[in-house]
Amino acid sequence: MTDRLGRIWAIALNTFREAVRIRVLYGILFLVVAANVFAIVLGEMSIHEEARVARDVGLAGISLFGALTAIFLGVVLLYSEVQRRTVHAIVAKPIERWEFVLGKYLGMATTLTVLVGLFAAAMVVLLLYQGVGVSGAVVKAVVLAWGEVMVVAAIALFFSAFSTPFLSGIFSLGLFVIGRITPDIQAALGSKEASAGSKTLLRVVLEIVPDLHLYAVSGRTLDGQHVSVNGDFVSWGYVATAGGYGLLWIGGLLALAIVIFQRRDFA
Amino acid sequence: MTAPPGEAVIDVADLAKTYRTPFTRRRVEALRGVTFQVRRGEIFGFLGPNGAGKTTTIRILMGLISATAGTAKILGNPVPSRQARARLGFLPEQPYFYDYLTVGELLDLAGRLFGLDAATRKRRADELIAKVGLDRARTQALKKFSKGMMQRAGLAQALINDPDLVVFDEPMSGLDPIGRKEVRDLILELRDAGKTVFFSSHILSDVESVSDRVAIVIRGQIQAVGSPRELAGQTLLGVDVTLRLDDPHGAAADEIAARGDRVRRGDRELSLTVAADVDVDELLAFARERGARVVVVAPRHDTLEDLFVKSALASDGGTAAGAAVTEGP
Ligand SMILES: Nc1ncnc2c1ncn2[C@@H]1O[C@H](COP(=O)(O)OP(=O)(O)OP(=O)(O)O)[C@@H](O)[C@H]1O
Numbered sequence: 001m002t003d004r005l006g007r008i009w010a011i012a013l014n015t016f017r018e019a020v021r022i023r024v025l026y027g028i029l030f031l032v033v034a035a036n037v038f039a040i041v042l043g044e045m046s047i048h049e050e051a052r053v054a055r056d057v058g059l060a061g062i063s064l065f066g067a068l069t070a071i072f073l074g075v076v077l078l079y080s081e082v083q084r085r086t087v088h089a090i091v092a093k094p095i096e097r098w099e100f101v102l103g104k105y106l107g108m109a110t111t112l113t114v115l116v117g118l119f120a121a122a123m124v125v126l127l128l129y130q131g132v133g134v135s136g137a138v139v140k141a142v143v144l145a146w147g148e149v150m151v152v153a154a155i156a157l158f159f160s161a162f163s164t165p166f167l168s169g170i171f172s173l174g175l176f177v178i179g180r181i182t183p184d185i186q187a188a189l190g191s192k193e194a195s196a197g198s199k200t201l202l203r204v205v206l207e208i209v210p211d212l213h214l215y216a217v218s219g220r221t222l223d224g225q226h227v228s229v230n231g232d233f234v235s236w237g238y239v240a241t242a243g244g245y246g247l248l249w250i251g252g253l254l255a256l257a258i259v260i261f262q263r264r265d266f267a
Numbered sequence: 268m269t270a271p272p273g274e275a276v277i278d279v280a281d282l283a284k285t286y287r288t289p290f291t292r293r294r295v296e297a298l299r300g301v302t303f304q305v306r307r308g309e310i311f312g313f314l315g316p317n318g319a320g321k322t323t324t325i326r327i328l329m330g331l332i333s334a335t336a337g338t339a340k341i342l343g344n345p346v347p348s349r350q351a352r353a354r355l356g357f358l359p360e361q362p363y364f365y366d367y368l369t370v371g372e373l374l375d376l377a378g379r380l381f382g383l384d385a386a387t388r389k390r391r392a393d394e395l396i397a398k399v400g401l402d403r404a405r406t407q408a409l410k411k412f413s414k415g416m417m418q419r420a421g422l423a424q425a426l427i428n429d430p431d432l433v434v435f436d437e438p439m440s441g442l443d444p445i446g447r448k449e450v451r452d453l454i455l456e457l458r459d460a461g462k463t464v465f466f467s468s469h470i471l472s473d474v475e476s477v478s479d480r481v482a483i484v485i486r487g488q489i490q491a492v493g494s495p496r497e498l499a500g501q502t503l504l505g506v507d508v509t510l511r512l513d514d515p516h517g518a519a520a521d522e523i524a525a526r527g528d529r530v531r532r533g534d535r536e537l538s539l540t541v542a543a544d545v546d547v548d549e550l551l552a553f554a555r556e557r558g559a560r561v562v563v564v565a566p567r568h569d570t571l572e573d574l575f576v577k578s579a580l581a582s583d584g585g586t587a588a589g590a591a592v593t594e595g596p
């Protein structure tokens with residue numbers, strides 16, 4: 001058991017080391033910090049709204065750039081192991097393929113966690129600079145955004161177990177966008193105009209797409225209540241439930257990725 | 268894993284592999300019923316022209332790809348098997364490793380996958396880096412390694428667990444003459460340490476000079492298995508004679524040269540090959556009478572190369588490379 005964890009950890013550590021050397025990540029980090037600074041400038045123009053703008057922009061930066069980075073790492077890191085044949089020397093070692101896939105995911109998750117942490121730190125620094133402090137709502141919102149990033153990484157890894165980075169990227173982005181608008185799809189189903197055929201299609205889509213909107217609740221209406229990180233926000237119970245839901249998705253996607261990866265020929 | 272000497276460490280029976288390209292539905296029969304055994308403690312050379320199926324066989328043994336038919340066992344375990352891989356060292360063909368690691372970090376990763384503790388990993392890594400001659404490249408990222416350096420790093424990572432069996436796919440490729448010699452010495456050293464070595468190559472002299480036994484694979488089928496001597500046969504093809512003469516281009520030299528073929532003339536030397544049935548004593552006496560001194564007399568046998576080329580050409584009228592390709596399902 002400890003051996004097994006040691007192997008998974010070795011792959012995860014190696015993946016992390018590899019990922020932090022990808023220069024694009026530093027570009028993304030720069031963009032997020034720049035967006036936060038821009039939010040301050042914007043906030044100063046709108047009197048009394050400084051804090052609101054800073055929080056909204058900061059959070060949007062975390063979840064958008066976090067998700068994009070997750071997709072990027074997810075579609076590239078596993079695929080390139082096969083493409084560049086680095087996987088050959090690895091899978092000929094006494095490691096199971098599922099341990100390898102799990103290690104890859106954990107390495108990516110670690111990288112993304114560090115990145116989300118840095119994004120959040122940038123946001124907090126700027127909030128403190130404005131003298132507004134960090135509310136519990138902000139902490140919850142960041143945790144939710146982080147959970148979403150973890151799910152998106154699993155989505156991207158799943159696609160990259162059998163397809164090229166380009167296609168995996170498109171699929172993952174598609175799922176991310178649809179996952180964010182499932183309530184709107186639900187609403188469309190209720191309307192009278194839609195045809196029976198398109199309704200069936202939409203129902204199928206709703207079944208197979210993770211409800212990522214659960215992680216981006218600020219500014220939406222939840223159970224008839226307006227929820228905002230600037231006002232009334234969700235409870236920790238909600239955060240935990242969303243986390244559990246995400247874990248189920250991550251587990252399912254990784255299991256599928258493993259089943260596919262297990263059967264692949266590395267030629 | 269202490270099998271008695273002579274026991275099969277690699278056991279391959281009727282192995283077949285057909286690659287199918289999606290969409291075009293082309294089928295490549297890379298292996299068509301390959302059977303051979305590698306015994307414990309021997310150096311086994313896996314010889315064949317480009318595209319013969321060497322890498323395909325090795326990838327099946329390593330669990331990288333699955334066989335279409337047949338069975339393969341490593342150290343008594345059917346492949347793919349995690350237990351078998353624990354006692355195994357593998358150098359892939361044209362190895363490639365993580366760009367940003369140093370060779371030390373690569374070896375550390377490999378050691379972790381074998382479950383070695385930190386002290387052992389460090390000690391073995393230091394030994395192996397010195398052994399493969401990468402001491403001066405220790406701080407360099409693998410990305411900046413030359414082809415031959417990558418090959419050396421690949422050899423080092425294959426030996427991190429002090430394996431019982433090593434499988435090298437083209438270990439000499441990309442190496443300079445000194446490097447090739449070092450790899451030959453390494454292979455011999457591993458055998459002397461009681462390990463079994465299985466390696467592939469399409470370069471005859473590399474295989475011939477170190478292998479205890481050889482299998483020749485051509486177009487996905489084994490053409491011959493045996494020691495290089497057995498395979499080459501003991502028939503005397505002729506005798507090579509080298510003589511020292513004051514003037515290898517003079518009339519006396521011409522007289523001697525007329526009695527053989529493959530004549531080569533140096534500054535002060537004349538070499539020729541005479542047929543197997545020629546009376547060599549009489550030839551040497553004839554040469555001495557004309558002022559020649561005998562330098563070398565050596566028998567010429569059929570070489571592995573002759574066999575290799577013969578069987579390669581026999582398997583299809585022209586080039587030996589490639590596998591059987593068929594269109595359609
Ligand atoms: N992934 C693949 N898809 C289709 N055909 C393949 C694939 N890999 C190998 N082949 C074919 O299988 C045959 C055997 O290839 P293999 O790589 O095993 O040869 P080899 O003996 O290692 O050659 P070399 O000395 O050039 O390394 C070749 O005809 C090759 O084209």
Ligand SMILES: [Mg+2]
Binds near residue numbers: 323436
């Ligand atoms: Mg090959």
